[in-house]
Structure formats: C-alpha cells, structure tokens
Amino acid sequence: MDSDAVKAVILKELSNIAPEIESDEVPADQDMREALELDSMDFLNLIIAVSKRTGVAIPEADYAKVLTLDAMIAYLMRGD
Template sequence: MTTTPSQGGSQTAPTAQTAQGSPRELLETTLREIVPDASLDGVSGDADLRETFELDSLDFVELVERLGKRAGFRIEDDDADQLRTINTATAFLSRGMRRTG
C-alpha cells in the first residue's frame, strides 16, 4: 500500500495531528469501531494488532479502510504490513498525515 495524498496541501508540523489527534489516538479510535473494548494501553508497540485484538482478515481490511478515511489519504493494499503493529502503524500514519496535511 502506498499513500496517495491529496494534491496541493501544505505540510504539517513534524508531529502529525488531525482532528482525531495523534496517529496513535487515530489508530485506537478506529480500532474501537471494530473492537469496541480495544485499548492500546499496556500493549507492546511491537505486538501484532491482528493477533492482539483477534482481527480476522475482513476486520483488518476494514481497519485499513477506516484508517485511510480518517487520516485523509488512501492506504494501498501493498502497505498493509506497515499497519501490523502499533509502532509501524503510527509511523506509517504519521508520514501519510504529514504528506496530506
């Protein structure tokens, strides 16, 4: 998956923020739409999100689609591995949000 930022936008500050907050807050909020009791508190940044929150493949696809919509950029299928853990997902979202901000 590659980000497809919208054309023309200005750069945001290095710590990408949206109306939803930080990339980590965006991830947790979006994850809760699929797993209502999900919390990233106490979860290792390197933990696999699919395993930790028992997401099947359809749940994970839904998470990816919703994250892209909320973050404001398209997440391509080839980038799914970058959303596997909290650390890789927040880094990926941060990069994409800076590009589209």
C-alpha cells in the same frame, strides 16, 4: 497531525471495530491481528477507517507495513 494524534485516531477506529478491546491492551510492537485476535475483515476495516480519517491512502501492497501500532503510526506520519 502529530504521532499522539495519529495514535488516538487508530485507537478510536479500533474501538469502533472491536469495542471489547481496551486501548491499553493494544501492543505497540506486535502484529495487531494476532495480539488482538482481529480477523482479516476487521483489520481491513481498520485500515479503511484510519485512511479515511487521516486522508492517507494505504494500498493493499503496503498492508504488511502497518501490522503493528507503531508501524501504522510511522506509516501514517510519513504520508501526512
């Protein structure tokens, strides 16, 4: 999977969790929880959904490494 495909998966799963968020509103380098006002359950659901779709496990210890869109893409690309 290339970075554009990974980004598309993340944005698709984000839209399933928070349909009011437009994909162009997602900042690449800001904490998604703060920028998009996601609560902890929404963020956890995003991580679970993205993990299932990509097959890359994101352990709880690594949640801080995937707070931004760019960071999540990079993390998933390394685990691919």
